[in-house]
Amino acid sequence: MEFYELLEQWFARNGRDLPWRNTRDPYRVWVSEIILQQTRVEQGRDYYIRFLKAFPTVGQLAAASQDSVMRQWEGLGYYSRARNLHAAARQVVEAGKFPADYAGLRSLKGVGDYTAAAIASFCYDEPRAVVDGNVYRVLSRCFGITTPIDTTQGRREFAEMADMLLDRQRPALYNQAIMDFGALHCTPKSPLCSTCPMEAMCKAREWGRVGELPVKSKRTAVAIRHLVYFILEEEHGCFLIRRREAGDIWKGLYEPLLLEMQHEADSDEAMAALGNWLSENAGAWGEEVDLHLKESVQGLRHQLTHRLLLADAYRVRARGCDAERCKAPEGYRWVSRDELVELAAPRLVNRIYEHFGMAE
Ligand code: SF4
Numbered sequence: 001m002e003f004y005e006l007l008e009q010w011f012a013r014n015g016r017d018l019p020w021r022n023t024r025d026p027y028r029v030w031v032s033e034i035i036l037q038q039t040r041v042e043q044g045r046d047y048y049i050r051f052l053k054a055f056p057t058v059g060q061l062a063a064a065s066q067d068s069v070m071r072q073w074e075g076l077g078y079y080s081r082a083r084n085l086h087a088a089a090r091q092v093v094e095a096g097k098f099p100a101d102y103a104g105l106r107s108l109k110g111v112g113d114y115t116a117a118a119i120a121s122f123c124y125d126e127p128r129a130v131v132d133g134n135v136y137r138v139l140s141r142c143f144g145i146t147t148p149i150d151t152t153q154g155r156r157e158f159a160e161m162a163d164m165l166l167d168r169q170r171p172a173l174y175n176q177a178i179m180d181f182g183a184l185h186c187t188p189k190s191p192l193c194s195t196c197p198m199e200a201m202c203k204a205r206e207w208g209r210v211g212e213l214p215v216k217s218k219r220t221a222v223a224i225r226h227l228v229y230f231i232l233e234e235e236h237g238c239f240l241i242r243r244r245e246a247g248d249i250w251k252g253l254y255e256p257l258l259l260e261m262q263h264e265a266d267s268d269e270a271m272a273a274l275g276n277w278l279s280e281n282a283g284a285w286g287e288e289v290d291l292h293l294k295e296s297v298q299g300l301r302h303q304l305t306h307r308l309l310l311a312d313a314y315r316v317r318a319r320g321c322d323a324e325r326c327k328a329p330e331g332y333r334w335v336s337r338d339e340l341v342e343l344a345a346p347r348l349v350n351r352i353y354e355h356f357g358m359a360e
Helices: 003-014 026-036 041-054 058-063 066-073 080-095 102-106 113-124 133-143 152-165 171-185 203-207 267-281 284-288 337-342 347-355
Strands: 223-233 239-243 254-261 290-303 307-319 332-335
Touching: 003 171, 026 041, 026 080, 026 113, 041 066, 058 080, 066 080, 102 113, 113 171, 133 152, 133 171, 133 203, 223 239, 223 267, 223 347, 239 337, 254 267, 254 347, 267 284, 267 290, 267 307, 290 347, 307 347
Parallel strands: 223 307
Antiparallel strands: 223 254, 239 254, 239 332, 290 307
């Protein structure tokens, strides 16, 4: 039996019934594929349903504000996905129709080879093989490919192999089958080799090298950043926040006053840094304000792909400061507590609000 037949047989018995599998609407499939980049299926499913409830059509997504799109994405991470989705929805509306083939899909913002192949095959039966982490793993193990997957040579080799193996009569079925097989059966840590339909042909199994494949050439260094947040509250219960801009993580999300340190800072050092910052950035009131530390939380950890964020947060009362008289420093503004928790924020910031009992 051919590789694709074994896969499709396996899929007929074990494939997952997922909400985006019951549609060939390219908008819905596209939303699901963008959500599923970097997100587990179980978590992605709820976001998918909520996102489509908020924006049932590409036109409604295009017409929405960036804040409302970010709000729906809140907690999913990798926020550039949401910004690209929003920008691409506007591209589609401007063009007047959804792209109907791989090349057209590939021209949308945030749509790479994998996503274009997925939409083109699932919605239009175009014979395009998907290559994602699951596919790398299955192919490298089954066919004994030891070329590192994070090299140009590796990417080319795997793409050619995937294209050669594709079931050209049923590309949608085949692509779903290989992705599910990688996600459920040939898993990274505990592949189910003894019940595997590919066992007789699997090179990694024959060589006893299952755990070593696929090969990566380098490990990415993880940088540590020390963040210190200040929930700065003026006399009438308003808080200082800003919207994060381009050039760093979390663009478009909102956060309280943030000072980034070179090293871990204790509370005396943090409060001194806040005083200095206000006197340099807030004008006259920043020099006179009486800062009163109410509560704090230290040592929050937040892992991103290439960064470990270590965060402390301080809830500080700015005595003698009121929002009407005291102009917010550049880039910041005063907001009520309701607005503060309503605006889309990074998960780390929401954890801080929760810690201080502000999220209810
Ligand atoms: S035998 Fe094991 S390693 Fe090989 S394809 Fe099957 S599950 Fe994966």
